[in-house]
Amino acid sequence: MNVEPRMAGYSKQTIVEGLLFASVEPVSAGKLARAAEMTENEVVEVVSLLNEQYEKEGRAFRILNISGGYQFRTLPELADYIRSLGRQIAAHRLSPAALQTLSIIAYRQPIARAEIEKIRGVHVHGVLRTLLERKLITVCGRAPVLGRPLLYGTTPEFLRYFGLPDLSHLPRESELEVILGEVGADSKFLNSDEHEGNEELGDQQVLM
């Protein structure tokens, strides 16, 4: 039988959609471009066209940019249904201590343990181990100072866990300072902290 060119009869959308559907992991625009024989710009364009189409048709998923690649993800509104199917959604929430430590690493990486402890005012051995085990952080070198302490940084899994395309999508520290200007007299933050501390005791046990 006569083998037609691969793309014959199929739109670029169909091809990119197929490639993404076949992959569980995020796939980079570069990889998609090579596999689909188009340019990266075309891939980006096709992805946004697909998303528009999904929205128009009321589909259950979108293509998201996660950890430097594209990936199908279901709409957050469906989470409860999916959970009822048995899938563990949001079952692995990080403890407040882990989350705070991770924030510091994300913004100050590469960073040594002592630096993190200076900011948090507490020891962080245990938390670091948890984060390493969950592959949210990794050792990325040694500081050129006395004792040559290990330096920690975030991983691609970190981006995936938080659904981020890359680190630049975290809010800038300067942007947060604006928010902080009003913090002094604002007690709402405090309340939410207390709230969190309580409801998480259970999760922490699962995690640590």
Add this chain to the structure above:
Amino acid sequence: MEEYQVRLDIFEGPMDLLVYLIRQQEIDIYDIPIALLADQYLEYVTRIENLNLEKAGDFLLMAATLLQIKSRMLLPRPEGEEGEWEDPRTELVEKIVEYMQFKEIAEHMRRLEELSSRQAERGFSEVDLYSYQEEGIQIDATVNELILTFGRLLLKKPPPEPVHHLLREKISTVRRAGEIREMLRQARRLIFSDLVPEGSSRSFIVVTLVALLEMAKGREIKIEQTDPFSQLWIVRKRLKSATVNGGDKPEEPPKDQAGTDSAGSVHLD
């Protein structure tokens, strides 16, 4: 009093407590009434009783810092040379501001986490049905894994057999299987190390191994792990009525203790 103790647990550390006090009192962090803050801080810290030593140490270190700043504030400022005077609070204020910033960031990341966790990736797997402690791909462990794990255990721990053999522990595989079954009935799956606690005797380890092998052979249990060389999990299989029904019966007293730890005896009924 009791109430305070409970509430202290919600503070992640001394910085958390400081920020709490600052917000509660609506203190201007750029002009902290340090004496007041130090007093309030100390009042909370004196209520720390149930904290472990390390955590208490963190709180006390901050208390010392506050008192030091407080005392330096009391020293007369050198007159005339105004520009020279350095506010002893400066360093603390910078730390607090930085800490608040990261609290803010953490809160933001919590929202990201929440959203992302609700956007399911493709690939629904059986793993999701269990809430394993570790994430990862579930693979069936081989008998080799099991034996290797036991081997490591036996090598690692020299037998702490009693010097005087007054109460020699005698446990048959049948009885051990019964105990494991009972544990599984409550937990459904067990971490391997639950079955062989620290300091178990050599004979106990061996009997446990044989019991597990028998149970696996009788398809009562599955032995799984999430990664090669990782923790072994003992998972109870759902029993079909056709197969071994011993699983749902209460433990039976060992019929014959003397030396019949041989295969076959595990199959009750």
